[in-house]
Amino acid sequence: MKKELYDLTIEEFVRLLCGMEExxxxxxxxxxxxxxxxxxxxxxxxxxxxxxxxxxxxxxxxxxxxxxxxxxxxxxTFDYNMQLSMLDVYNYLEKKTQGFDKDRTGIVWHEMSMYHCMYIDEERLDVINKKIGNGWKEYKVIEEKDHITGNTFTSIDYKDAYEKEFGIAYDFFYDQAMNLLKNKMEGGDINSSKLKTLPKELSTDEARKWLQVAINGGLLNADYSTTDKTRTKPQKALLAEILSDKIGLAHKYKPFETLWNVSGLSKSRYKSKEEKGIVKGGNIIIEVFEGK
Known part of the structure; x- marks a missing residue:
């Protein structure tokens, strides 16, 4: 009988979340x-x-x-040919932890973290290094500073390389699963904001991909709430506009007003444009999406 979701080991589940087949x-x-x-x-x-x-x-x-x-x-064995939803993730973890028993939840969190570090990170690194060894030149290099000697050196920007090779939302479901477990360990309930339901317009693979870009750039938290970089209404409106354009939404602001529990984003964005498009901190938001 073919393995089903609930039959997966923790390692197989992590691989499924990360899109890294065994x-x-x-x-x-x-x-x-x-x-x-x-x-x-x-x-x-x-x-x-x-x-x-x-x-x-x-x-x-x-x-x-x-x-x-x-x-x-x-x-x-498991064929990994499965489209996951957050409900699938929740159901698997609920079953594995026997209803999010606190001790079991901690064990699963640590096991998932261990498998991600031992296998996923190492295998992704190996894929990129082999591509570079075979002549791939699409990666970026970054300048870093040795805090001991003070010397600067260049290194491969592996985060950028991972996005190019595995997609910009390569760890979306893994991050969501880990945040869910962490929330349960901290005593959160089923209605926690960590399990915030996305509006239907944002519950697509394309939308999740661009939301993950915002998360990676520090513009959104893992639960899709805004951060210190996007705390003002003009900043939220600018982010909503950029995301809507990237995703291809017909209604630019309404889904994000629902997501962030705010109103008047369209009016705020119009006012900013009237003021020559100036949004305090707007350059930081725009830079996250440049070249993507």
Missing amino acids: IYSFELKMYLDSGDVGKDEIRGTYDEICDLLTCLSLKYPENKTIQLQLDKIKNS
């Missing part, structure tokens, strides 16, 4: 016509291995070992 490895034995046994190691994602075994099964229909291995892979 690379499976197993030994395939084939009994040759000569009577000898041929062995080969097969490595790849679920789809890659299934495709290979399916081709071999069609080529050697009499070889029952191949079909047995294919059945084993389909029954014991």
Whole structure:
């Protein structure tokens, strides 16, 4: 039977949240016509291995070992071909922690953090370094300062490289899951702002992608609330306008008025434009989206 969401281990769940499939490895034995046994190691994602075994099964229909291995892979591994919603994330974590028992919630939070650090971060780093080694030049470099010697040096901007390779919302669901667990550990209830429901206009992959850009740039918190960089109404109105343009919303301000529990964003933005577009702190907001 194919693995379902609730059957996933913590590691598999983290990989699903981050879009980083597990690379499976197993030994395939084939009994040759000569009577000898041929062995080969097969490595790849679920789809890659299934495709290979399916081709071999069609080529050697009499070889029952191949079909047995294919059945084993389909029954014991996870194909990661699943579209997650925040309700899916909530339901999985609720089940895993037995109703968000505080001690169990802490354990799951630490395990998820560990798997992200041990596997996801390392594998993403390896992907980028291999691309650079193969001649990829689309990454940025940043200048940093050694706080001990005072010397400056340049290094690869891996955050920018990750966004280019994995998409600008590459850790959206992982961050949401970790914030949910953290909130539960701190005693938050089901109606906490951490679980704020997005207006339907913003509940799309495209919208979440651009909301994550705002989060990464420090313009929004992980629960979509505004930060110190976007605390005034003109700043909120400017951010709403930029996000609406990026997402392609027909109504620019209403979804964000609902999200942030404010009113009059359209009027505030109109007034700012009348004043030659000047918004205090507006350059910071605009810079977050430049080049994206």
